[in-house]
Amino acid sequence: MATAKRKQIKVKTVQQKKRLFRSKEPLFSxxxxxxxxxxxxxxxxxxxxxxxxxxxxxxTKVRVDNHLFNKDNMPxxxxxxxxxPFVFxxxxxxxxxxxxxxxxxxxxxLVDIDSPGRSGARMMMSQDYRFFIKSLVSEEVEQMHHLLKQYHQYIVENRAETRLPQYLGMYRVTVTDVETYLIVMKNVFSPRLPIHKKYDLKGSTVDRHASDKEKSKDLPTYKDNDxxxxxxxxxxxxxxxxxxxATLGRDVEFLTSLHLMDYxxxxxxxDRERDEQETKQNPQEDEEDVEVEQENGYDVEGGEVGDIMSSVPTPPESPQLFNSQFEGDLDPKTERYGVKSAEDAPRKEIYFMALxxxxTRYSMKKRTAQAAKTMKHGAGAEISTVKPDQxxxxxMDFISKCIE
Incomplete structure (x- = not known):
């Protein structure tokens, strides 16, 4: 009797890829x-x-020594x-x-971006422009710890209806014994709509104008006098x-109660009209040319894309990953800080506004700075360093006059 021939099944084993986080800079990786x-x-x-x-x-804290023995990808x-972690x-x-x-x-x-401020903080952005990562000094980390419980309670009580920064996570990264404190925030601006002009307003008029160096940038941050x-x-x-x-008033009252100022x-x-004109003149390239691995991405690279933005970031004028045409509604998830101009406004604009x-706490250092500036500019000068309630x-008086 003939023996039944056993069917052989060949199984090809495929080694699972490990997700790598490669960057030109170890901090990013x-x-x-x-x-x-x-x-x-x-x-x-x-x-x-x-x-x-x-x-x-x-x-939570984790230490890694000789990770996969692969120095090409990780330190x-x-x-x-x-x-x-639970709070954030x-x-x-x-x-x-x-x-x-x-x-x-x-x-x-991660995109590395310019920092125009005096603090010299390191600033980064996620590639989809949704999240903003900023380095902190140890004093700011201490202030965040002091603020966090009240901040969380305030967000809960107001059902997240606020113009305060959306703090999403805080970390310390140590590479070659150098510690870097980082905080993740939601980007104030839209990931799809380019910003055409930008102001940083404090309600002070002393030394509150953009420098010549700042004005030379593609997107300067103008100030109160400007x-x-x-x-x-x-x-x-x-x-x-x-x-x-009403929202700003609540937020500012909250900051005052914590003796915070200088925000x-x-x-x-x-500018919707300008954006429409630029889109007609420069149609976007086919989006299929852009490949970004996300959901199940492996061998993912993170690199510097140059100084695309300055200060609080905005997408480049012709973003590759997003359609910049405005179609009538703001996305409540990614454009929560946006407000459309009124129907009878001189121009069709969208304003993205946040504190x-x-x-910055009103500390002895700030009191000393206030005294020095008062001597220099006079008692009636609108200097930025004053007591929190002032x-x-x-x-609020200044911002109220700015809005129509």
């Missing part, structure tokens, strides 16, 4: 690796229904520390941010003005 690690770790933990006092002191030794996870949820979106945006590629000299106005109509001032309102203006740089009142 480690940060992306750390975001991937911390978000995935949180996914295996039961998130508490209610935050406890200890959650505002908690942190041989590095550390990643995440502060208050809760904040991301309250701001309507999905964890996978956060993970994918911050682990694909706004006044331009005869600029924020044309959003009486109803939107009332809503905006400003960043105003980014998207920034809110971590700062708040002057700020």
């Amino acid at each position: 480690v940060f992306m690796w750390g975001i991937n690690h911390t978000v995935n770790e949180l996914g295996h933990v039961n998130i508490p229904v209610m935050l406890m006092p200890d959650d505002f002191k908690a942190y 041989s030794h590095f550390k990643m520390k995440e502060y208050c 996870r809760n904040l991301r949820e309250r701001f309507g941010l999905d964890e996978n979106e956060y993970l994918n945006s911050l682990t694909t590629r 706004f006044l000299n331009d005869g600029a106005r924020i044309h959003i109509g009486p109803i939107e003005k009332e809503k905006l001032l 400003s309102l960043i105003v980014g203006i998207h 920034i740089d809110i971590l 700062y708040a009142k002057r700020f």
